[in-house]
Amino acid sequence: MAMATDVPKDSFRLSMLVYDTRYRSYTIQIVVLLLFAMAVAWLLNNTAQNLAARGKEFNFAFLWQRAGYDIGQQLIPYTNDSTHFRALLVGLINTLVVAFWGCIFATILGVIVGVLRLSHNWLISRMMTVYVETFRNIPLLLWILLSYVILSETTPQPRDFRVTDEMAAAGEAPAASMIFFDTVAVTNRGTNVPAPLFERGLGSVDLGFVTLNLTLLAALAVVAGSFWVNHRLVAAARAQQEATGVRPATWWKSILILFGPFIALMAALGFHLEVPELKGFNFTGGILVAHSFTALLIALTLYTAAFIAEIVRAGIQAISRGQSEAAFALGLRPNRTTRLIILPQALRVIIPPLISQYLNLTKNTSLGIAVSYLDLRGTLGGISLNQTGRELECMLLMMLIYLTISLIISAAMNLYNRSVQLKAR
């Protein structure tokens, strides 16, 4: 009997590249790679040729030229004498501002709606269903336009707020009045909100490129410090619970720690609100928030919250009833059960799709162009592009920036996700 000690060797034939399972996948991958490289080379070559034919070159020097256009909402100093790069920064900040608040409001609203949709109250759960289905099944662009039209067409003119002497004598009310204790005026030109002012502000430091607002920095530092102290307080309470079994009440200390120092700082700096006032034909004082911003924020929030609500609902439903029953049987009350058993498990299901929604919302801010909201798309990808004719550079740069923002959000959320996932399996 022959001993089968050697691995049988069969000679390599060329046809094995196609028919042998060991080589086939390599063959396919190499072919695809070659085709892809050829496609990229063709695109690059085509672009270079077309640029040459039009006598254009590829460079970003235009970023340092004078922009020459105005931007309504600017959170860093900007005039039409500033450079295109400065305009890009203003646009980028506008994008980030609307994305930041959008994510926060959409999360709050989404969680509330998602939980209410599971309510046993028939009316409430049906109302939430109607909301979710209406908003997620109609394109976002239409919601943005609708919000804008409602805000700018149905709101009163500034003169409607005026109280003339005759009206005062007759005891008549004006056609329109301010809301939130007479501090906010919504007119067809925008929303006038109170401006925070400081009698003894800390001023600012000019670092050449950026200007640091010391008042804002001090406020942020105080808030961060308060959170740190509160964290220590909770840790101390946990230690005491582990040692004695009784957890000391911390809620009022937490409130004191979280709000006390901030209120004290505000008082020390002489914080007060400058309420907008009707002067002549328009409101002065306060801050004028453009309807383009408000409409974009409202539409993004309502639209994305509908998706987040579904994610939250799915996350809660993914936890079996047995989990809460086991906790109840052990004597845990419903609120503790939610905090110790349901939420830690639901978060694991909720966070990954939530990351996608944050990315979607951030990218969807570029639809602000429909209502002339000058974000990154409106400045760099809109007016700067049209004025300089550098479409290739502008588009590539814009794509790169959006990509970077998305990757940063994704990385941060993934980091958080890892902290709530199961430690072992």
Place this chain on the structure above:
Amino acid sequence: MAEAAKMQVSDEVAIQITGMNKWYGQFHVLRDINMTVMRGERIVICGPSGSGKSTLIRCINRLEEHQQGQIIVDGTELTNDLKNIDKVRSEVGMVFQHFNLFPHLTILENLTLAPIWVRKVPKKEAEETAMYFLSKVKIPEQAHKYPGQLSGGQQQRVAIARSLCMKPRIMLFDEPTSALDPEMIKEVLDTMIQLAQEGMTMLCVTHEMGFAQAVANRVIFMDQGQIVEQNAPKEFFSNPQSERTKLFLSQILGH
């Protein structure tokens, strides 16, 4: 015989159910239930699926509400009063068919969670108690693993230990071995028999007739939401009274 001495039933009433009825919407799940459980009694409840046996024991710690009648557990009547419900739940342990361990917590954390948050026991003491009961169900070496890393039988023993950590006076078992492989059923039943020998008051929904014959002092047969027959296991198996009981026994003992 020493074991039998330990398994004495006292004349103190542990659970008293009188004229209890329950409906799910229009469906009458439990009809006119009357039963008394003495301290130290071990009762096996059996019956076809849908007969209301799980619902009955879930009423005893108010995972289900009853609509009519009275349930008194350890002198506390179950009403809508949260305080009464808390009191009963802290005295009554429950083991589920699907274990229902908390997958995001380690075995040790599963066991100490309720003592720490409900009984306000210091963490160290709670962990000592947990390790004591883990040794008792013979898996102390698994304390720092997660439930997903354990076999079904081990998970169910952890679930039993988790209930015991609350030092309950009554234990409810809702088909504790139905989701287990035959080999693992034995290790769980051994744990339960050990518990019975220590004098725990037990109500167990199960079809393990061997277990019923070994430890139960009473077997209750339910059908269509009613208690059809109850008797000592010897009588129950050798001389069933009603036709329905005979049919049921022939079906589960027949193969």
